[in-house]
Amino acid sequence: EIVLTQSPATLSLSPGERASLSCRTSQTINSNTLAWYQQKPGQPPRLLMNDASNRATGIPARFSGSGSGTDFTLSISSLETEDFAVYYCQQRNSWPLTFGGGTKVEIK
Amino acid sequence: EVQLLESGGGLVQPGGSLRLSCAASGFTFSSYAMNWVRQAPGKGLEWVSSVSGSGDWTSYADSVKGRFTLSRDNSKNTVYLQMNSLRADDTAIYYCVKRGPESGGWGAFDYWGQGTPVTVS
Numbered sequence: 001e002i003v004l005t006q007s008p009a010t011l012s013l014s015p016g017e018r019a020s021l022s023c024r025t026s027q028t029i030n031s032n033t034l035a036w037y038q039q040k041p042g043q044p045p046r047l048l049m050n051d052a053s054n055r056a057t058g059i060p061a062r063f064s065g066s067g068s069g070t071d072f073t074l075s076i077s078s079l080e081t082e083d084f085a086v087y088y089c090q091q092r093n094s095w096p097l098t099f100g101g102g103t104k105v106e107i108k
Numbered sequence: 109e110v111q112l113l114e115s116g117g118g119l120v121q122p123g124g125s126l127r128l129s130c131a132a133s134g135f136t137f138s139s140y141a142m143n144w145v146r147q148a149p150g151k152g153l154e155w156v157s158s159v160s161g162s163g164d165w166t167s168y169a170d171s172v173k174g175r176f177t178l179s180r181d182n183s184k185n186t187v188y189l190q191m192n193s194l195r196a197d198d199t200a201i202y203y204c205v206k207r208g209p210e211s212g213g214w215g216a217f218d219y220w221g222q223g224t225p226v227t228v229s
Contacts, residue, residue, distance in 0.1 A: 035216035037153075044203055044220035045153065050210060056218065088153055092216065096169050097155040 002027050002091050004100035012108040019076040021103045023067075023089035031068045033093040039102075040085045048087075049074065079105070110134040110219045112204045117224030120194055128189040128224060130204030138162065138182040141207040141214050144189050146200035147223075156202070159187060161213050172198075194228045201225050 003026040013019055023034070031052035037045040047056040049065040052072050062077040076083055084107050089100040116128040130142070144156040157168045157178040166178050177190040187204065201223040208215025 032210070037217070039153075044223055045217070046220070047208075047216055047218050050208060050216045050218075056216070090153070090155075090217070092214070095167050097158070099153040099155065102152050 001096055002029065002094060002098055004089050004091060004098055006087075006089060006100035006103045008103060009101070010104045010106060012106050013079055014108045015079050015081055017079050019074075019079055019083070019105055021074040021087055021105070023072045023074070023100050025070045025072070025091060027093075028069050029091050029093035031072070033091055034065075034067070034072050035090045035092070036065060036074045037088045037090065038083075038085050039088065045088065076105075081107075110206065112206060112219060112221035114202065114204045114221045114224040117202060117226045119227045119229065122195060122228055124194050124228070125190070125192045126194065126226060128191065128202055128204075128226075130187045130189075130221060132185045132187070132204075132206070135206070137185040139213050140209075142178075142180060142187045143205045143207060143217065144178065144187075145203045145205050145217065145220075146198075146226075147203070148197070148200040151200075154200075157189065158207075191226070194226075196228050199226060199228050 005024045007022045034052045036049040039045040053065045064075045086102045086104045111133045113131045143158045159166045159178045163180045175193045180187040203223045204221040205217045206219040208218035
């Protein structure tokens, strides 16, 4: 099983600041198989990045992704109020499909 | 517009059974793998099971293997998750999720239902 470790667990930032979220995998994966999701309280997750670097349909350009091998990053260039949420990475490189534990981006 | 509507959740005693359903619309159902992902109260996301577009291939998390069965009826655009021998640690919101078009319908989880709660107590 591929284990995904997200850091930090909580990120306290102010609107307008840049956020950088890390996702490390326990094995090398194809960057085409790493996705990112956003979840707000009481809502289902929403797909942000189809793979390590491609935004899903309708996702604002302030969200970007990068990385390869075992190290991946989700960046939010300038936080908007609606971006404060929990973010999960997920791999579909191999079964079982696995998620990271999440990073909560909270208002400082 | 893609819609995924789950039903069948509820309160069940340990050892009991439930069958969840997910009615899909707004896309060519048989072309996409369908999945269940769950989230225990206050916890993260856990993949539960996937079924191919044709329904002839399934995969399960170790935590549910042998107890849960995922199937689909492409004539009804519906997937079913039969859950037997339920345990307290199966308590969660269960989300029905569609896979994206990448890799022949095995892409990222691009559409999620609102979820149905299952409580085992």
